Amino acid sequence: VLVTDHEYPDMVETLLQRQRREAIVVRTVRVPAAAADRLALVARVADAITPRTRLLLVSHVSAWSGEVLPVAEVTAAARARGVAVLVDAAQSVGLLDVDFQRLGCDFLGASLHKWLGGPIASGVLLIRPEHVGRVEPLHPPSWDVAEHPTDQYEWSGAFQMPAYVSVQEAIAFQRAVGLARKRARLRYLGDHWQERVRGVPGVSLLTPRDPARSLGVASFAVDGVPSKRLAEHLRKRRGILVQDKAGRHSPFANAVRVAPQVHTTPQELDRFVAAVREVARNGVPGGVPAAR
């Protein structure tokens, strides 16, 4: 099994647990950070495939940096080599056009509480027809699925109806907003804060700015300031919620992710930019000073 180094930690841990139990080997392919070539990942995956490779796990949008990964291209490259592809679309559903047919992958899974704004613990799994019955559900059904084989992936025993029915409301809301309008707004906000942070001495942006490769969400680091301290400082002292994205399974030793929503205002981003400039100049209070 190949995974990129931008996969969600819970997905990676689940594979690692199977590696510990079964004859599965998990190998990680590095996504070159903000590489000039959008398709660098595709070549790396193609190189990493061996005759024993069965599955590639790749995120549509990185939870670590907001980078839009070239899933259609990497899927084509993997499938051409006989490798099935599982796309983690948790960060793209409700943001990008997620078209299972066009992506061409074998499996696509997503939680629906992120950009779609659905209830927590709702999710979706798409499976190419040829895999139905070959992939086992976590909870096998106790009824006959001969007539409707996809039923085996429906856990009907004790599932949470409220979440499932609320998803429809979330979809209706997102349709009312409009995906194109939402993306335009996020790009506008992303440009706003990134233009003002780029070039600040000691600040590095870790997400490519190419409009085909990110949409407002990006990660950054301040030299010499651990992202955990930085995120804590922004939250506790400046009332700004960003996420520390360093740590186990992270592709970054130091990274804070900034995720504006459609309702975020440029004024709020200005407060954030001012706080970042201050940290880049003075470090975090009580902590190590910034490197420069």
Add this chain to the structure above:
Amino acid sequence: VLVTDHEYPDMVETLLQRQRREAIVVRTVRVPAAAADRLALVARVADAITPRTRLLLVSHVSAWSGEVLPVAEVTAAARARGVAVLVDAAQSVGLLDVDFQRLGCDFLGASLHKWLGGPIASGVLLIRPEHVGRVEPLHPPSWDVAEHPTDQYEWSGAFQMPAYVSVQEAIAFQRAVGLARKRARLRYLGDHWQERVRGVPGVSLLTPRDPARSLGVASFAVDGVPSKRLAEHLRKRRGILVQDKAGRHSPFANAVRVAPQVHTTPQELDRFVAAVREVARNGVPGGVPAAR
């Protein structure tokens, strides 16, 4: 792995799926139907244990018949032979005193939406301390659990908070009712309908009447009337909701389960009894006549 023939089908299917995938053999121990000896199951389980037996799955209360199984005794017998015991307490939490220490089992799991009246998709799992870390979670956590090893069984990624917080309300409600009062009411209702149905020609009760072995819930059959037809007839034509308990994984070829709740009235049960007598006499309309 040993299971009784009164286990919940979803539990059995999950084990059968692992049997198909891994070197696990699932064997079924029959619970003698309404046997004179309450402890007959214990002897049968003891006989079925071999040096390769690792686990016994046994329900505290049968979902098929409402029979209270001798879980403490069967647990002692299994553990004395080095077999771990998983008790399915889905049908006993909120009805019996479910005391993990006193039952003495290794694992106890229960959904909380049945007698406790909690929200669907809430549940509980208890594990003896010595098994923590030896049993793998379905979703391994992505954080360090060295300090709090039981954390590995908490799925905190996208869990449904509303269900978890509502469980407390359900517990408060059940405490207000009182378990002893609830059981007394259910016994009263159970006696009411079973006394009136027992002895009706063609009707068999499939659940022992001993007050230590059932509490109001019981299953029955009418000779010559398939339980599926009978349950359908009672629901559609008499407005009475009972459950067909025949079918795959059922210990019974023909069984309908009757489960009064505390708010069920004797008058409602009288309507049910009248409907059963009518079916025992005339069969179900448009169906095969009763055998006698």
